[in-house]
Amino acid sequence: MPVYSNFSDEELTVLLKQEDQIAFTEIYNRYWAEMYYHTFRMLRDEDSSKDVVQDVFSTLWLKSASLNVSTKLSGHLYISVRNKVLNLVAQNKVRNDYLSSVAAFITESTNDASVFDEQQILDLVEAEIQKLPPRMKEIFELSRKDNLSHKEIAKKLNISDQTVKKQVQNALKIIKNRLPMVESGIFVLIFLR
Structure with missing residues (x-):
């Protein structure tokens, strides 16, 4: 040998x-x-x-x-x-920027009684994510929870970048429409990047 x-x-x-x-x-x-x-x-x-x-x-x-x-x-x-x-x-920078933005928003809005606390909002959003169609939910979670790019998700799931982009957009639209009580400012901080 x-x-x-x-x-x-x-x-x-x-x-x-x-x-x-x-x-x-x-x-x-x-x-x-x-x-x-x-x-x-x-x-x-x-x-x-x-x-x-x-x-x-x-x-x-x-x-x-x-x-x-x-x-x-x-x-x-x-x-x-x-x-x-x-x-x-790069992934950690995106994550840290996101957490800093949410923290700043919550700090600025603590005097506003109409604003839900952070955990309540996250719980509401998570409940709506769980209601999404299975494939849309999978794509959305890979994008927002695992911080994968559209290209990485497309490669992982063997679908086109455009399909990923459309599924994420549709998921955001569905969640936003189901949670009208969540102010648009915090919705943007949580989901758009």
């Missing part, structure tokens, strides 16, 4: 494209710590860094048959890690 630790990255890449599990294990053992260190330097969070590296290696294995590495394997892994980190940072 060959000793995989003696193989070059190029040889391991060829074997990986043939879905050789031992080659994948060697690549994982060879580069995990280096990719983790690189990710941790950017994120400064142990759990998030481990998640990013795990995701990169999972994708590498799942897409190994169609792998097209025109650069060195290490370069491919560095680029994959960087892209995952940038996506994570």
Whole structure:
């Protein structure tokens, strides 16, 4: 049996494209710590860094048959890690901006007796989301709860971007029409992004 630790990255890449599990294990053992260190330097969070590296290696294995590495394997892994980190940072920024907006709105409107408290509003909205048709509900939750883009949802569900966009718009329209007591300002803060 060959000793995989003696193989070059190029040889391991060829074997990986043939879905050789031992080659994948060697690549994982060879580069995990280096990719983790690189990710941790950017994120400064142990759990998030481990998640990013795990995701990169999972994708590498799942897409190994169609792998097209025109650069060195290490370069491919560095680029994959960087892209995952940038996506994570962007998602967290959207989430943090959203939470800041909701907090600011609630703080500004605490003197208004006609405004529901945050939990009441979220409970009402969640109840309406649960009443949506199953496919629309799935698309809406992927968009608003999992923070996936229309393109990511379309790819995940094997449908067009336009279908995703239309389903999200319809869901928003349905929920807004069913909750007329929720002021339009807070509706915008919660759902539109």
